[in-house]
Amino acid sequence: MTHSELADCYRSLYRPLGMYVLKLVGDVDEAEDIVQEVFGTLIDRSSDIALATVKPYLYRSVHNRALNWLRNNRGETSIEGIEEVTDEDIDTSERDARLWVEIGRLPQRCREIFLMAKRDGLSYGDIAEELGISVKTVENQITKALARLRDTLNSRGGRKVFFLPFLV
Amino acid sequence: MKLRNENFDSEVEFVARYWRQDAFEPQQAMERAGLIKPMQKVGIRLHRLINPGHSGQRRIWTAAASAGVVLIAAAAGLYLGLRPSEPVVDTPKTINETVEQVSTQQPQRMQVKRIEFEDASLAEVVAAIEHTYDVKLGNVPESSTQHITMSYSGTADDVVETLNEIFGLHITVEDP
Structure with a gap:
């Protein structure tokens, strides 16, 4: 794999892999560490790995490391239902990655309200009171956020698929 | 439909939680x-949005860095779901002119345009994007020492996303 192919792998797979591992380990920092370690191995072995096989290789690698982490840190000796990575797992991780990006693109106020509801578990009334706005405004902002997120998943395959040179 | 909605809800809940x-x-x-x-x-700078006739000198390293940014930024502007319905007119007249998409049915935010900067501050870049695409940018850092040189073709969201990725920012695009 060339340097540019490695960079493309980062751009297209780093976040989906992170989402996949996050679902297993339930911790953002640990998930990112695992993915970063696997990419480090990929860099070291880049001359041995063909581009066509890198995606399944990465998913298998992070999967195995995540299971090891669960065994070592959570004492989970019996991990059922996650013995291997399925195509559905990969599709889900890619959708989750697009959602992750789109949440970051929400207007600041909209994202703040949305996360207070979905991440912090606050009621619309509590959010309205804390921010000094109406409950209706809270509802509208969350509806707006959900609509954008739904549009993101409904768009064809995500925003970026290929990197092509452009001659100015 | 119900199952799809349940999947969407659970995925949103999961992602938002973390x-x-x-x-x-x-x-x-x-x-x-x-x-x-x-x-x-690496010394990447974005070209200032300059008036015609400006006679700034180009340095070789600036051109090389700018070419690298152009390749990355222009490639990131190719989206399957956002391809323009009509071909982009790809004949710039001067370095700082934007080339507007022939179709005017889409809002400006969604139109593919070319925008160029030379050694522009982040504030200048933000103002140019807002003016070119008729959008409002949010979450812009108040103080930034970054200077940007770039030639880019894409929608407003494309440009901002590329800036965010390159410079580690979190600028958002909002309707005016």
């Missing part, structure tokens, strides 16, 4: 891995 700014950023991951240098150190 969402954190600056997490799972490929650009930062590549920098940590030493795969690329932080963009500021």
